[in-house]
Amino acid sequence: MTDSLHHHKVSNWLAEVPEYQGLWSWITSIDHKQIGIMYILSGIFFFVIAVGLGLTMKLQLCVPMNHMLTQSTYNQIFTMHGTTMVFLVGMPLIFGTGVYLTPLMIGARDMAFPRLNAFGFWVFLFGAIFLYFSFLGGGAPSGGWFSYVPLTSKAYSSGTGIDYWALSLFVTGIGSVATGVNLIVTILGLRAPGMTLQRVPLFVWMMLFTAILTVLALPALNAVIVMLEFDRFMSTHFFETASGGSALLYQNYFWFFGHSEVYILILPAFGWVTETIPVFSRKALYGAGFVSASTVAIGFLSFGVWIHHMFTTGLSFAVLYIFSLSSLIIAVPTGIKVWTWIATMWGGTIKLTTSMLYSIAFIIQFTIGGLGGITFAVIPLDWQLTDSYFVVAHLHYVLVGGFLFAFISGVYYWYPKVTGRMLSETLGKIHFWIMVVGFNGTFFVMHFLGLYGMPRRVWTYPHGMPVLASLNMISCIFAFVLAASILIFAFNLVYSFLKGKIAGDNPWEAWTLEWATTSPPHPENFERLPPVHSRRPLWDLTHDVGENGSESGDMKAGEQKA
């Protein structure tokens, strides 16, 4: 509370920043903080919808031979669930945190292209709404989130659902490229004096590579969507095998995008926890150079592993071996990161805040998800497990246990900065434990479902199969525990916004630049910037390390002219 007394002209929470009052100020905003918040709120909005879709699927699968949903409704629901989670939840959450935090972390006034920033967001939002318009326009898409041909060709999907899917993703894809370009230029061009690329917070570094991957991978999605829609609208023959086209071309192009997309999603998650873990361990990040370098390695390798999604399509052994190898190799830089997080905590003074709990759970669950992922790099195992619930378990461990847990860790960490108020730690810890139980209960058993042969994307399963009924029931029950935890989270977000403890500038005693300004930040971001001589400018400020900073390998004083 005492901190807040120092704040004068700038009010203490978001609702009272005069520049941010009224709906119009948000709609017309080109302020990176407002746009970031709108990105994140839309992400959370679509997240709630997609969780609802997921629960519907779980209810349908609770018992064998359930007739709650029809086959085709079920197809629509899992397609919308997956598409929403990847494109309308994952992407806005990473871009939201990216455009909100990046300028603050590098000491900039705004993004490089503020109008382009607004363009990126609104294009995304309209594309997203367009996808949901499919329900009114004659049925949602039902080709799965990757919409393989020939299923999605006109002959087998004659409705408009696939077109909504394709055009929506094309539009949101344009927004993603715009924001990607913007982030790259912001990070490369707008850093504060003294902030060399070696000194940017690791989150910013990972955002840079996320943006590079976005800019280079999204065009592949756009290309494949163009070809798919040409096939559907203009009767072209790209993917039509009967007239010499190639359905495999679709898979190649889609996964060239799709596997990079996986890293587009997970790199920011690495970024979030790489910021929180050192702060709550009260130690500088161990092996920061390794973290940066392994990010670069992941960035490059992520373009060379896509075939592991296609191991069962009858490729030559040479191709199988090469992509098996590259998919195994990409686990190494990822493993390096896990190692550095653990080494950072080792010997640190760990503060088990809700944010830290989420980060720790992230490390454990992401590692489980990663091990599941390596399974698919091993060709015989892939042949056995592909398109089974093992895949579903793996991807949810990486994207929920990994991405979402890291995101929530970030929310508990940065919420005070964004709103000026602390999230309730009591509610936070209840939220955390229920969510850990709910998440693992829902998804861990799916590994076994897959091993016992349950294929993914089936609307039901027969009576009398070994273990399927009981495991599905367990998964179903825990899914509702998971959903309950999300309700607690939502309540906490709203309640703390109104009643939370006033945060002050730097409640966690963190050391990156975003904590050097008020909470919420003034529309101009900074009144003045502290000097940047290391990765931890605020630490230097309070610990009076002077020119040499605290991380000796990191800086040579005076080398960088302010």
Add this chain to the structure above:
Amino acid sequence: MKKKGMDNVIMGMLVFVASESIFFLLLVLAYVNFHKVTGAQAATLLEPVKTGIFSIALFASSFTIWLAEKAHEKQAIAQFKMWLFSTIALGTIFIAGQAEEYYRLIMDKITIDRDLFGTTFFTLTGFHGLHVIIGLLMLTLILGLSLWGRKHEPSEVGLQSVAIYWHFVDAVWVVVFSVVYLWRYVA
């Protein structure tokens, strides 16, 4: 504080062009992927010499926009407008050539939905043509600014970033022209 190094707008355009390159790369690869089926048709239906002449117009426009940039740097405004106008004219000639080619093919019942050749050929060259047209619109905008804009318009970086885009459109055509029209001479 004015930073040294690359201007942000230029950097933004370069990154955007990198993104676009991947898009075209995949369209070119789609064409190449089906070449064993479509190559024979490309050899009989297309007229490399005629298209080659129109292509020279497009390649020349890369040179004229470079001259326009040089003139703009030296504040030789009359020259600048002349070279800019030449660039637009050359780009328009190229598009006219493409229109003529499309017209001829479509009259011969070679359409986008006819077979794999039509599919890949029209998609690839069509997207390139679309980019040329967008480039022409941007160049016209620059010309309009130089004729009727305020004193400092068009800005140096505005002109440079449009030039980068224009060079990119040209470079893509070098690849597309080689792959689609000249491949037959390799075999």
